[in-house]
Amino acid sequence: xxxxxxxxxxxxxxxxxxxxxxxxxxxxxxxxxxxxxxxxxxxxxxxxxxxxxxxxxxxxxxxxxxxxxxxxxxxxxxxxxxxxxxxxxxxxxxxxxxxxxxxxxxxxxxxxxxxxxxxxxxxxxxxxxxxxxxxxxxxxxxxxxxxxxxxxxxxxxxxxxxxxxxxxxxxxxxxxxxxxxxxxxxxxxxxxxxxxxxxxxxxxxxxxxxxxxxxxxxxxxxxxxxxxxxxxxxxxxxxxxxxxxxxxxxxxxxxxxxxxxxxxxxxxxxxxxxxxxxxxxxxxxxxxxxxxxxxxxxxxxxxxxxxxx
Amino acid sequence: xxxxxxxxxxxxxxxxxxxxxxxxxxxxxxxxxxxxxxxxxxxxxxxxxxxxxxxxxxxxxxxxxxxxxxxxxxxxxxxxxxxxxxxxxxxxxxxxxxxxxxxxxxxxxxxxxxxxxxxxxxxxxxxxxxxxxxxxxxxxxxxxxxxxxxxxxxxxxxxxxxxxxxxxxxxxxxxxxxxxxxxxxxxxxxxxxxxxxxxxxxxxxxxxxxxxxxxxxxxxxxxxxxxxxxxxxxxxxxxxxxxxxxxxxxxxxxxxx
Amino acid sequence: xxxxxxxxxxxxxxxxxxxxxxxxxxxxxxxxxxxxxxxxxxxxxxxxxxxxxxxxxxxxxxxxxxxxxxxxxxxxxxxxxxxxxxxxxxxxxxxxxxxxxxxxxxxxxxxxxxxxxxxxxxxxxxxxxxxxxxxxxxxxxxxxxxxxxxxxxxxxxxxxxxxxxxxxxxxxxxxxxxxxxxxxxxxxxxxxxxxxxxxxxxxxxxxxxxxxxxxxxxxxxxxxxxxxxxxxxxxxxxxxxxxxxxxxxxxxxxxxxxxxxxxxxxxxxxxxxxxxxxxxxxxxxxxxxxxxxxxxxxxxxxxxxxxxxxxxx
Numbered sequence: 001x002x003x004x005x006x007x008x009x010x011x012x013x014x015x016x017x018x019x020x021x022x023x024x025x026x027x028x029x030x031x032x033x034x035x036x037x038x039x040x041x042x043x044x045x046x047x048x049x050x051x052x053x054x055x056x057x058x059x060x061x062x063x064x065x066x067x068x069x070x071x072x073x074x075x076x077x078x079x080x081x082x083x084x085x086x087x088x089x090x091x092x093x094x095x096x097x098x099x100x101x102x103x104x105x106x107x108x109x110x111x112x113x114x115x116x117x118x119x120x121x122x123x124x125x126x127x128x129x130x131x132x133x134x135x136x137x138x139x140x141x142x143x144x145x146x147x148x149x150x151x152x153x154x155x156x157x158x159x160x161x162x163x164x165x166x167x168x169x170x171x172x173x174x175x176x177x178x179x180x181x182x183x184x185x186x187x188x189x190x191x192x193x194x195x196x197x198x199x200x201x202x203x204x205x206x207x208x209x210x211x212x213x214x215x216x217x218x219x220x221x222x223x224x225x226x227x228x229x230x231x232x233x234x235x236x237x238x239x240x241x242x243x244x245x246x247x248x249x250x251x252x253x254x255x256x257x258x259x260x261x262x263x264x265x266x267x268x269x270x271x272x273x274x275x276x277x278x279x280x281x282x283x284x285x286x287x288x289x290x291x292x293x294x295x296x297x298x299x300x301x302x303x304x305x306x307x308x309x
Numbered sequence: 310x311x312x313x314x315x316x317x318x319x320x321x322x323x324x325x326x327x328x329x330x331x332x333x334x335x336x337x338x339x340x341x342x343x344x345x346x347x348x349x350x351x352x353x354x355x356x357x358x359x360x361x362x363x364x365x366x367x368x369x370x371x372x373x374x375x376x377x378x379x380x381x382x383x384x385x386x387x388x389x390x391x392x393x394x395x396x397x398x399x400x401x402x403x404x405x406x407x408x409x410x411x412x413x414x415x416x417x418x419x420x421x422x423x424x425x426x427x428x429x430x431x432x433x434x435x436x437x438x439x440x441x442x443x444x445x446x447x448x449x450x451x452x453x454x455x456x457x458x459x460x461x462x463x464x465x466x467x468x469x470x471x472x473x474x475x476x477x478x479x480x481x482x483x484x485x486x487x488x489x490x491x492x493x494x495x496x497x498x499x500x501x502x503x504x505x506x507x508x509x510x511x512x513x514x515x516x517x518x519x520x521x522x523x524x525x526x527x528x529x530x531x532x533x534x535x536x537x538x539x540x541x542x543x544x545x546x547x548x549x550x551x552x553x554x555x556x557x558x559x560x561x562x563x564x565x566x
Numbered sequence: 567x568x569x570x571x572x573x574x575x576x577x578x579x580x581x582x583x584x585x586x587x588x589x590x591x592x593x594x595x596x597x598x599x600x601x602x603x604x605x606x607x608x609x610x611x612x613x614x615x616x617x618x619x620x621x622x623x624x625x626x627x628x629x630x631x632x633x634x635x636x637x638x639x640x641x642x643x644x645x646x647x648x649x650x651x652x653x654x655x656x657x658x659x660x661x662x663x664x665x666x667x668x669x670x671x672x673x674x675x676x677x678x679x680x681x682x683x684x685x686x687x688x689x690x691x692x693x694x695x696x697x698x699x700x701x702x703x704x705x706x707x708x709x710x711x712x713x714x715x716x717x718x719x720x721x722x723x724x725x726x727x728x729x730x731x732x733x734x735x736x737x738x739x740x741x742x743x744x745x746x747x748x749x750x751x752x753x754x755x756x757x758x759x760x761x762x763x764x765x766x767x768x769x770x771x772x773x774x775x776x777x778x779x780x781x782x783x784x785x786x787x788x789x790x791x792x793x794x795x796x797x798x799x800x801x802x803x804x805x806x807x808x809x810x811x812x813x814x815x816x817x818x819x820x821x822x823x824x825x826x827x828x829x830x831x832x833x834x835x836x837x838x839x840x841x842x843x844x845x846x847x848x849x850x851x852x853x854x855x856x857x858x859x860x861x862x863x864x865x866x867x868x869x870x871x872x873x874x875x876x877x878x879x
Contacts, residue, residue, distance in 0.1 A: 007401070007639075007641045007642070008402075008561055008641055011401070011402070011403050011557065011561055012558060012561055012562075015403065015554045015557045015558045015561070016554070016558060018550060018554045019551055019554035019555060019558065022547045022548070022550040022551035022554065023551050025543075025547040026544055026547040026548045026551060027513050029540055029543050029544040029547060030513060030517055030520070030544060032540050033517075033520055033537070033540050033541065033544060036534070036536055036537050036540060068489065068492050071492055071495040071496060071499065072492065072495060074495070074499065075495040075498065311673075312673075312674055315670065315673045315674060316674075319659070319670055322661075322662075323659065323661055326661035326662075327661065389657045390653060390655075390656070390657050391657055391658055391659055392625075393620075393623070393625060393651070393653040393656070394651060394652075394653060394656065394658070394671065394715075394718055394719075395671075395674065396623070396624065396625055397623040397624070397625070397646065397649070397650075397651035397728075398646055398647075398671065398674045398675045399643035399644070399646040399647045399674070399675060399676055400643075400646075400674050401643070562627065564579075564625075564626045564627060565620065565625040565626060
């Protein structure tokens, strides 16, 4: 049992108390600093903008730095996405730096393919950068079939450039251990361009093969949108048929059910019933739940950013 | 309180006699060389480069000095037993720690001041004039001094219980980790469960040097909001106080060899 | 009120990686030192002398027990302003000059600013460092460092001075100077507590001594009393060539120097020894009582079994 002397005991008490107070204080202040910094209009600047220079200065610790930049890219996108940002200026540079430091970090190329092409607030709106990134990735990893897949996917979904998409898938089939899916897609391109089924196959493939959460959720959102597009198209065909048969558009789904054209009230993927408007259009009850849907939207509706969990 | 001042003054005197301030010569050479080089090749971003390079050099040189002198503060005194004759006098142990802290930070402030002159000189050389936005460079220097406060307090903390070499290693490690504190938060955000909790705790406990780094902004001539300056100062002071208290507590109970 | 009162002061260190093996550096010590006396703390290396001093200076915290100096607690700044300490093999801020060092220490000890310069000069003079006052301590010889150490210990006119091995590393001249200094301190009415393992110094200087060995107090008392408590001896010198057998039988220590023989026997055997010489018809030159030295007391105490833990005044 160590004996302390009274003067020492006082110092110990004061110092301990002060330590706890400053510990709490510093954590609180740090949180406050966070708030200020994100709300401040501090334009985000990268300390160094050149991937070439960063690689030179990294002193060989490329791997770690690449990981750090990759993390930053994901965080950057995630935060701005939640804020409904109107630009993602740093996304391309961050991904370029990441892949310059570690050319084999395939998930970075995948991320670029998914989020560089779409217009804001869903993505950076820089499709040419996405292409450049992916082609760079393919140059550095010619045997990675996934990169050809990403490229083909990008041409198809974002640019609707079916010719280049087919070419990309075709190139991919030559990679060793290429997923047989690529051959299927290459064939699809030839015959079923523009069809929902093709798009669905692509998104399902993306969902199944990615490990990155944000990409998965993005794929799910797109698949749900495709379900809506398909469902609404079907319903519109039925409505058109009814209109032609009876000379008037139906005023409710019951009429269609009564006419034997529908088995029950049609539900959207969230199991909420569709709306049938007065002029015979099919609409979603909650269009904001389906950000990528192209059909079933009220006229003049502008979609917000998807809610990623 | 007078004793604290005495100890601080003696620490400063030790730093000077230890020829620490000679580092200013190396700094001056580096900066002048860079300025001249940049002035020659005219790459349209001379100002940016000089500010970036100059401020980074001030920061890094200071870190090295803080660590090298800081580790000697207590552990060297214990190894060399100079403490015996000091503590047998009416000097309280906490006064010793606090005095050392002020002496070390004082040295660094003087050092930074001299370097600031160098940075502005180099800037004038490449840009041939000063702009109003150059005033923000002073703010960046102030933030660097805030970083030094934290670093000195940490050096003192480690110095109070471990050997000079280990203290240097610990302090330097915390400096590196602290510089990536924001990324640590990012990692924490992407992990789950226990790892997430641990990473978040670490991210908050580690000194957040990245938050105190405004070099990039200043180089791009952006203003720093007053609220940011105020809160950052408060953070640096609070964190340093925490480390100093830790040092005092440890040193209070230390049996001197 | 004694100058120094030690009540059961004890220090045990926990050694070993998991702090399991306790190592006792100082068993509970009870000791008192009176005002104005020179007290010697004797013991071999590692006996616990330095540990005791470190405990008294507050450099190390005791495991149990307490102590008072000048009636005040060990962490009382008022007390510390009135004591001086010279550690063993002192090391100072070697980038300072002697004058700067004393000024710094003087400030820390609370010497009035107006008197500081004067006291510094005075002390430098006393320890004969006036000429070297502006040389950096890193250039000092061992003897000069020791003198600087003494200077910082007495600068602020303390009432009690603690010295740990003050003579170590000094040449005979240096040691003489330190001895003179200690005597002067006593004349000024100060109390001096010093530890040493050089017994002749202790014998010459101290009023009282304590012997410590393996962390335990083995004996305390006035030098005069202690030396007389050991059995007296007498020294016989006579002319001769060979030592008579009977004398060696008595356990005498004999030295043959040319034609003279010198033997030391216990006082009790004096008559028996004289008898042997008479029988051999040897001519006695002198018979002198030998003053027992402190050394014998010391050696005896150090080789004894531990004393029961009792206080001694």
